[in-house]
Amino acid sequence: MDCASFAGEAYFKLSWPEDDRSKEAKIIKAAQIRVRQFFPVAIQQCVLDHLPRVHDESVVLETCTAIIRALLGPSTKDLGRNT
16 A cells, blocks of 8 residues: 555654653654665655654643543453553
8 A cells, every 4th residue: 555545644643651661752852864865865755755744742730540540441351451
């Protein structure tokens, strides 16, 4: 499937603040910088087109995995851990 078939679609992703790791938007920005720094100009756009585009990033304090799961309703039955 080519990239053009996804034009105009948007996806929402959320993660919870308990995760102790780099923010995804920061990782994506670093990847974009490295593509421009290390990849040949002729293929940079093709690679950049495969990276997600971040339109907004927010941190919602005073929440936790349990609250998010309760609100969204995903099952925790097969996750292999309790939170």
